[in-house]
Amino acid sequence: MFLKYFGSRFSHFLLFKRTSHSGISLATRISELVNRTTPQTIYSYTPKPIVKIGSWSISAVFLLYSLTFADWSFESTKTILEENAETGEKEKPVKSGQLEKDHPFKIILSKWFYDPVTQYYLYSIGVGVLSVIPIIISLGALYLPSRMVTGIKFNPTNNMINITTLYKRQHNLNIRDCILKGKLYTGKGSQGCDDNGSFAVFLIDDNKYQISNNIKKKKRWWSKMFILSRSGTFIYDDCRILDVITSRQDILKEAERLSSTTINDNEGIDLAKQQKQNEQPNLRKLKMEHQNIDKIKSALFKK
Known part of the structure; x- marks a missing residue:
C-alpha cells in the first residue's frame, strides 16, 4: 500500500x-x-572544468608550434640562401644572346628577384604568414571560452541586463x-x-x-x-x-x-x-x- x-x-x-x-x-x-x-x-x-583546461591547452600547443615553426623556418631559410649565394646555384641560367633580346625591365626584375637578399626577405614573409595562422588559432582558443555566459540578471526597474562571462567579467x-x-x-x-x-x-x-x-x-x-x-x-x-x-x-x-x-x-x-x-x-x-x-x-x- x-x-x-x-x-x-x-x-x-x-x-x-x-x-x-x-x-x-x-x-x-x-x-x-x-x-x-x-x-x-x-x-x-x-x-565543466574541461572548458578552461582544454582552451588553455589548445592555445599553448598552437602557440608553441607557431614559435617553433617560425624559428626553424627562418634559420633553415637563412642557411640555404647563404649556401646558394656562395656556390651560385640560384643564379638564373642565361642563354647566349638572351639578354640582348629581353626587355630592360625584365632584366632588372630578374636580377632583383634572384638577388640573395631579396629572396631572403621573400622567404621570410612567407614563413611569417604561415606562422601567424597557428597564433590566430591560439588566440581564438582563449577568446571563445572567455565569451561564454555563465549568468544573466535582468533588472526590471531600468531595463538592463547584467551578463557574467566565464572569467567573472x-x-x-x-x-x-x-x-x-x-x-x-x-x-x-x-x-x-x-x-x-x-x-x-x-x-x-x-x-x-x-x-x-x-x-x-x-x-x-x-x-x-x-x-x-x-x-x-x-x-x-x-x-x-x-x-x-x-x-x-x-x-x-x-x-x-x-x-x-x-x-x-x-x-x-x-x-x-x-x-x-x-x-x-x-x-x-x-x-x-x-x-x-x-x-x-x-x-x-x-x-
Missing part, C-alpha cells in the same frame, strides 16, 4: 515537472517578472541593444531549447558605443559577442522568457502558438498532442494572451 501510494505521488511529481511551465501562461510569467523591483537571474550556466547592456543570433526556442527538451544542430546561440550587443569614466568610447567588435549554451538553466525552466526580453519579433508574432504549446521532455513525449486530445483550445483566450504580451512588451520599453 505504501509503495503504491509513493509510486503514484512520484509519478505525479514527474508529470508536474514536465508540464509545470504550461500551467501558467507566458504573459503571466512575463508580467510577474517585469513587476519585480530587484534584479532577477534569468539564465545561469556552470561550464561583468557587462551591463540595455535590452534594446541585445540581439539573439540563432533560434533559441525549439520546443524540444525540458526547457524548450534543445537542438541537435547547435549547442549554443549568440547574443550580440548592437550598441556601438560605451560610456567609461564619463567618456564615450566606441566598442571593439570582439567585445560585442556573447555565447549562450543551451545546457544552461533558464528562469521558470522556459527559454521563451529570454526570447521575449531580447525582443525576438518572431516569438512575439507566434505568441498564440507559444502560449498553447508545451515543451516536450527528453524522451520525446508530445504533451501538447495529449492535451489537445482531451480539450479544445480556446481561441479567445489565446488572443487575450497575445494582447497581454504586446502590452507588457510596450510598457517594458517605455520605462
Whole structure:
C-alpha cells in the first residue's frame, strides 16, 4: 500500500515537472517578472572544468608550434640562401644572346628577384604568414571560452541586463541593444531549447558605443559577442522568457502558438498532442494572451 501510494505521488511529481511551465501562461510569467523591483537571474550556466583546461591547452600547443615553426623556418631559410649565394646555384641560367633580346625591365626584375637578399626577405614573409595562422588559432582558443555566459540578471526597474562571462567579467547592456543570433526556442527538451544542430546561440550587443569614466568610447567588435549554451538553466525552466526580453519579433508574432504549446521532455513525449486530445483550445483566450504580451512588451520599453 505504501509503495503504491509513493509510486503514484512520484509519478505525479514527474508529470508536474514536465508540464509545470504550461500551467501558467507566458504573459503571466512575463508580467510577474517585469513587476519585480530587484534584479532577477534569468539564465545561469556552470561550464565543466574541461572548458578552461582544454582552451588553455589548445592555445599553448598552437602557440608553441607557431614559435617553433617560425624559428626553424627562418634559420633553415637563412642557411640555404647563404649556401646558394656562395656556390651560385640560384643564379638564373642565361642563354647566349638572351639578354640582348629581353626587355630592360625584365632584366632588372630578374636580377632583383634572384638577388640573395631579396629572396631572403621573400622567404621570410612567407614563413611569417604561415606562422601567424597557428597564433590566430591560439588566440581564438582563449577568446571563445572567455565569451561564454555563465549568468544573466535582468533588472526590471531600468531595463538592463547584467551578463557574467566565464572569467567573472561583468557587462551591463540595455535590452534594446541585445540581439539573439540563432533560434533559441525549439520546443524540444525540458526547457524548450534543445537542438541537435547547435549547442549554443549568440547574443550580440548592437550598441556601438560605451560610456567609461564619463567618456564615450566606441566598442571593439570582439567585445560585442556573447555565447549562450543551451545546457544552461533558464528562469521558470522556459527559454521563451529570454526570447521575449531580447525582443525576438518572431516569438512575439507566434505568441498564440507559444502560449498553447508545451515543451516536450527528453524522451520525446508530445504533451501538447495529449492535451489537445482531451480539450479544445480556446481561441479567445489565446488572443487575450497575445494582447497581454504586446502590452507588457510596450510598457517594458517605455520605462
